[in-house]
Amino acid sequence: MGLLEQAVTTRRTIEIIGAAWGLGGADPSCADAPGVLAPLLAQRLKECGIETRAGPVLSPSRNERRRELAVSKLCGLLASAVADAVRHGRLPCVLGGDHSCAGGTWTGVARATRGELGLIWIDAHMDAHTPGTSHTGRLHGMPLAWLLGQDDDPLYGLASGVVQPGKVCLIGVRSYEPEEEARLERLGVRVFMMDEVARRGVEEVFAEALEIATSGTAAFGMSIDLDAVAPEDAPGVGTPVAGGIAAHALAAALAGIGGRDALAAVELVEYSPRADREARAAHAAITILQSALCGAGEHAQVVADAVHRQHA
Secondary structure, eight states, rough: OOTTGGGOOOOOOOOEEEEEOOTTTSSSGGGGHHHHHHHHHHHHHHHTTEEEEEEEEEOTTOOOHHHHHHHHHHHHHHHHOOOOOHHHOEEEEESSSSSGHHHHHHHHHHHHHHHHEEEEESSSBBOOTTTTSSOOOOOGGSSSHTTTOOOOOOGGGHHEEEEEEGGEEEEEBBBOOOHHHHHHHTTEEEEEEEHHHHHHHHHHHHHHHHHHHHTTTTEEEEEEEGGGGTTOOOOOSSSSSSSSOOOOHHHHHHHHGGGOOOOEEEEOOBBBBBGGGTSHHHHHHHHHHHHHOSSOOTTHHHHHHHHHHHHH
């Protein structure tokens, strides 16, 4: 039995919510990710005996030409959907889309939670830019800054300040700019760089991150950017970065966390179906989520077969 599986208590209905947009990222085809991953995940959870509910799939209006306004509107709708799921005792699993959707996911969780929220951010990047420091202007590089209340352009309307820096930690970072590093260091956010993860092992690092996110908080959440995984295992992502966590190691570290009462939501983002020609990234995504939400991956072949049928 894994470290996290020992803490399993109950199994809630999992509501699968789609954040079907790529407006904030480098690869617009990430908008297609929920359509690919949601049926695969629902099938896998059914195999595990876990009840699921199909939540809304949110996508931008075809008439909306202002990217920042569109993302702000979508994050508002997503926040409402996530908050509704939490209030009804369900466990939201948000499938992005690019990582800008995190602004909606965790604002919604915070809205429905009495007390502080902890957050574990698994990502190759820091996502802690503001409009004034971003080198690209891409919104998927800013959501953690929004959630920490950091904003130098109020016209964006996305900063929510729903998490405290001391309750947030990042795992697997290996691509970032000096401005982000300085911001997170100043705020006191714990960052587990990829070299530390490689040295200590992802299970040990995740256990420490879990302690940070659950100490003195009412609930915690987990945001998984698929680019945290090594490109050999997950090549189909919006912004791949060399190195990273092996998919099987991440799945093992997260095994059974979905059974914790304090877990408020899970999101997985930045899957790019267009770039996933051999379906390896989809397989990695479903394997990680099924391990987190169901437990150990004893039915890995079932997942693999389902993924390949979806891409056939």
